[in-house]
Amino acid sequence: MSTQQILPELSPASQALVAMHGGVPSGDADWLAALRADALARFGQTGLPTPKLEDWKYTDLKALNGANLVRPVDAPAANFGGQAGHRLCFADGRYVAAASKVDDLPGGVTFLSLSEAFMDMPDVLRSHLETADAGALADLNAAYLDGGAVIIVDGAEVTLALEFLATGEGSQMSAFHPRNIVIVKNGAQLTLLESQGGGGVYFANHVTSIAVEDGGRLNHVKAFNHSSEAFHTSLTQVHIGADGYYGSAVLDTDGKLLRNEIRIELAGEGAETSLAGAYLARGGRHTDHTTRIDHLAANTTSRQIFRGALDGKARAVFQGNIVVAEGADGSDGRLANNTIMLSEGCEIDTKPQLEIYADEVKCAHGSTVGELDDEALFYLRSRGVPETQARAMLVEGFVATVFDEFDSLEGVQQLRDGIADWLAGLEPGA
Amino acid sequence: MLEVKNLSASVDGKEILKGLDLAMGSGEVHAIMGPNGSGKSTLSYVLAGRDGYEVTGGSVTYMGKDLLAMNAETRAAEGVFLAFQYPVEIPGVSSMNFLKTAFNSVRAAKGEEPMDAMDFLKFVREKTKTLDISDEMLKRAVNVGFSGGEKKRNEMLQMAVLNPVLAILDETDSGLDVDALRIVGEGVTGLRTPNNSMLVITHYQRLLDYIVPDFVHVLSGGRIVKSGGKDLALELEANGYAEYSAEAA
Numbered sequence A: 001m002s003t004q005q006i007l008p009e010l011s012p013a014s015q016a017l018v019a020m021h022g023g024v025p026s027g028d029a030d031w032l033a034a035l036r037a038d039a040l041a042r043f044g045q046t047g048l049p050t051p052k053l054e055d056w057k058y059t060d061l062k063a064l065n066g067a068n069l070v071r072p073v074d075a076p077a078a079n080f081g082g083q084a085g086h087r088l089c090f091a092d093g094r095y096v097a098a099a100s101k102v103d104d105l106p107g108g109v110t111f112l113s114l115s116e117a118f119m120d121m122p123d124v125l126r127s128h129l130e131t132a133d134a135g136a137l138a139d140l141n142a143a144y145l146d147g148g149a150v151i152i153v154d155g156a157e158v159t160l161a162l163e164f165l166a167t168g169e170g171s172q173m174s175a176f177h178p179r180n181i182v183i184v185k186n187g188a189q190l191t192l193l194e195s196q197g198g199g200g201v202y203f204a205n206h207v208t209s210i211a212v213e214d215g216g217r218l219n220h221v222k223a224f225n226h227s228s229e230a231f232h233t234s235l236t237q238v239h240i241g242a243d244g245y246y247g248s249a250v251l252d253t254d255g256k257l258l259r260n261e262i263r264i265e266l267a268g269e270g271a272e273t274s275l276a277g278a279y280l281a282r283g284g285r286h287t288d289h290t291t292r293i294d295h296l297a298a299n300t301t302s303r304q305i306f307r308g309a310l311d312g313k314a315r316a317v318f319q320g321n322i323v324v325a326e327g328a329d330g331s332d333g334r335l336a337n338n339t340i341m342l343s344e345g346c347e348i349d350t351k352p353q354l355e356i357y358a359d360e361v362k363c364a365h366g367s368t369v370g371e372l373d374d375e376a377l378f379y380l381r382s383r384g385v386p387e388t389q390a391r392a393m394l395v396e397g398f399v400a401t402v403f404d405e406f407d408s409l410e411g412v413q414q415l416r417d418g419i420a421d422w423l424a425g426l427e428p429g430a
Numbered sequence B: 001m002l003e004v005k006n007l008s009a010s011v012d013g014k015e016i017l018k019g020l021d022l023a024m025g026s027g028e029v030h031a032i033m034g035p036n037g038s039g040k041s042t043l044s045y046v047l048a049g050r051d052g053y054e055v056t057g058g059s060v061t062y063m064g065k066d067l068l069a070m071n072a073e074t075r076a077a078e079g080v081f082l083a084f085q086y087p088v089e090i091p092g093v094s095s096m097n098f099l100k101t102a103f104n105s106v107r108a109a110k111g112e113e114p115m116d117a118m119d120f121l122k123f124v125r126e127k128t129k130t131l132d133i134s135d136e137m138l139k140r141a142v143n144v145g146f147s148g149g150e151k152k153r154n155e156m157l158q159m160a161v162l163n164p165v166l167a168i169l170d171e172t173d174s175g176l177d178v179d180a181l182r183i184v185g186e187g188v189t190g191l192r193t194p195n196n197s198m199l200v201i202t203h204y205q206r207l208l209d210y211i212v213p214d215f216v217h218v219l220s221g222g223r224i225v226k227s228g229g230k231d232l233a234l235e236l237e238a239n240g241y242a243e244y245s246a247e248a249a
């Protein structure tokens, strides 16, 4: 790997990310070392995504250029919440066995860290990793492959948690690249609670590959509460077999720049997905939720609802694409994006899209951008509710409904609480 | 307890109240009647403190204080309540949460501790019985998908919970069928105490069968053009407002 060439036209951040490859762990199997090298070579050709790419038109990673990017230290100290239940914990992307709990797993449940999985089940990982081809950030992730979880649920129903904590301190920006691989077998059910957060300056580049096999069900509850100095990119790719289901409930409340990208392939007949997202942004934060749903088989269903509120000079991006392939007849796809602007200085770019190549499909998409309802605000105030609290109630009522469908799941109350926490910091209106 | 003197107010630059005078004593019920567009709702919004309703002249003294100097939430904390002609829908906020927040906000403004959730539930259930409001309705988002009658009953519930010193009822009877009118009428009557005053804005006499006014005023062209006792309401019901509209013009 030491022969890696760095192209001079790459951005400073991209060059720095290539140059730190000395930090790749040694002792990999040959296939893994080769996979890393290939991925790094591909990344070295493209560098980080730029707004020249259609998908990245509204989100620019150039602010990373000024950062002092480094590899995270080997054993960062982190304070995990110590939640109950089975969980894997990661500090700066590195597995922390001491904080994790993986004993007494129910039968049919495989739940271990990536590094352990490389030893225990290299073939499974190899077939997963070698078929993944998802752009520059996934290449970058593959080149470094820090910690992450490998989850296989077969004939069981289980709730598992992943906790990612960053410990960024000082002016150096540690860049780390967690990778999760999740397989839900026929008829199995998994609720996956994922939380990401931390303090200080860091660049967390997550990739999660999920296969929901025929008749499997996965509910994925994600709480993003990154540091306000953090850069976070997350790519979740999901392949769903016949009559399988993937549900995702995401709350995003902090992070200097966040990109949450979800790509779903509804590959088997009757496959279903439902994505709910809430984004709240103030100050100068930039948040980007990008989805793509491919209806590849007949009678597949997708639902998406993303709602947010923006304050200060915050900027949000929503790009949602529903693609119905030829032959995917009887597909039903719906997508809604609604944003409330709480200040004059905030901004949203919303781009819902439909591409339909099949017959008899039901598809609908829509987006709205508006301000808080004056009448409703007066109604609350006329009942004695102080203005700032009244605004918070209206925003909460508007945003939190995206999670109604997921209310029965563990972890969703935490998302609701997260919305309330963010709103507690609301400034009086102009 | 309320003294409105020579009050003028405009909305979007259009003058709607033009020198209105009104004096109410403690425990009194005053009815305001008048043709559509005469400024009844505008008066109620000005008294409740809605932004965008610009007072261009006159004064309002409430319990010895300058009402117009207070913002809407302060007025509510001081005991002013407006039952809206068109109650507002608030998606995603349950009626119960709304009531509890309102109630505890008013308590907080008075320096009191919030009521605990169980006690509050009991307290609300006492009020919902007479208003024929189900627990299910309390779980629904405020006024969302409510029928006209349900919305008005919900206003009465809020009034019962907040127990105002001055209640302004803006056409609370409009859009109600006979049964709903009875429920609302009896509900309002039950809230009357020697210390609470009510300003009942209505188009018809029928609500006044339940809540008998001490005084009746005719509002036309942004001013009170005639005042009298409860018989004036009957007279208006019989003869209509034609006489007063002409006078205003």
Ligand SMILES: Nc1ncnc2c1ncn2[C@@H]1O[C@H](COP(=O)(O)OP(=O)(O)O)[C@@H](O)[C@H]1O
Pocket: B011, B012, B014, B016, B034, B035, B036, B037, B038, B039, B040, B041, B042, B043
């Ligand atoms: N926001 C507004 N902008 C301009 N004119 C208004 C506005 N609201 C009410 N008006 C006008 O003010 C007058 C009084 O309205 P309102 O107070 O609602 O009357 P009422 O309740 O007696 O029917 C009407 O002519 C109405 O058209």
Ligand SMILES: [Mg+2]
Pocket: B040, B041, B042, B085, B170, B171
């Ligand atoms: Mg009116």
